Amino acid sequence: MGIDPAVGDYLIVLGLASLPAVGNFAGALLSETIDVSERMLSLALHLAAGIVLAVVGLELMPEALAGSPAWVSIVAFVAGGAFFVLLDRTLGFVQARLDLGEKASGPLAIFSGVSLDLFSDGVMIGTGTVLNPALGLLLATGQVPADLPEGFAAVASLRRAGLSRSRRLLLASAFAIPIFVGATLGYFALRDAPEIVTLSVLALTGGALATVVVEEMIPEAHEGETSRLGAIFFTAGFAVFTAISVYVGG
Template sequence: MKEYFIALLLSALPAVGSIIGGWLAEPIPPSNRNLSLALHLAAGIALAVIGVELMPQILDADPPWIVILSFVLGGGFFVLTRQLIHWGQRLSSPKSQGEATPLLIYFGVAVDIFSDGLMVGTGTTISFGLGLLLALGQVMANIPGGLVTLATFKSQRVKKRYRQWISASFCIPAFLGTTIGYWTVRGQPDIVKYSLLAFTAGILITVVVENMVPEAAEKEKETYLETLMFIGGFALFNLLSVYFG
């Protein structure tokens, strides 16, 4: 049980990133420029998590085709989830012209945090260092999601007290994902653990390519500063990997 509680503690870190983003939405009006910079930073970190830490370990699994298939299924799962969100959006607000409602934005971020918890819980069963690295990498990567979510609720004149409860509730999907990830693969062969990691990696890379980067491009015309933020995010996780791995 001690290892499980450690996994829960680590899984709180990605949720903290979203909570910090929610706090930033209170005193600072989120401009398109600032949000674009944050999204580029988050995209760099997320790609480093996949390319530097996850994929080298995942591809060592035997047989490798199973984890590669799991990676593809993870991407497909995210695409299906996004389509369901868009379907719910059209039903709830057919005249919104593509603008997501606050609850749907919250749901999308919650799904992302759930996958983070799944990844951290699974990684912790392999090694504490891997779980710690995955958790640290998602702290900064989740700030933009929390920022957008709480800024949207703020624009809808939701009371500050309720916004604080909404921000704190990001811990719930993180803990749920960690619990499922940890107890599903605990004591299982390595191929099962690596397959679940590959599944979450597929979700994460699809989030970057289909959500973060296009949204950042829509927010603000890209300049050298956005590019530097992207590279900086990638480098930041590499530093974490070197000193904490």
């Protein structure tokens, strides 16, 4: 007996979703192999922040606003910001339970923001593969260069916060979870859902990501020793994803 076509297609979706997850993990491993100074971490966070805002501004929100009525996606964007505020509060509880120390709250919030970005990647890969497997491949490969600095910045932040190496590697491995969940949701649930529901999920994710950049990534980037090149790295990050979107994503 052959494999059910639906199961085979789903396995393809998971395989494609693993590409950005591997990219993120590679960035995390890189941060473990070199001595990350405060200035280097600041630059990495600026670069990652620019990439995340580019994802929101160039990929998530234009897609979300293409549906009708557009106000639903706009409200979902605001709800996404509120969701991240709630998530940030929840992280305070997790921080206390794991006895991570007060210094870990910001890095954990950044980790959560990167996880949300990976979740949105998974949703787009899952829904894109349903429409056209070639589109799914394009979306997956296009995300890899953008996910490398995000994984680097997230784990380097956890390292500066004093988390043990085993915990850092465990959290870095956990980056695979949100993208696989997003891909599964995109493939099985959102493909048959009304368009406005799918677009609202993208807008909600966009609102959460925009909030994590403003509330966590940029403030964290300005703690300790910083560099005057931070603003340039921020705009370079935006430009990197713009180039990916234009020349790879088509």
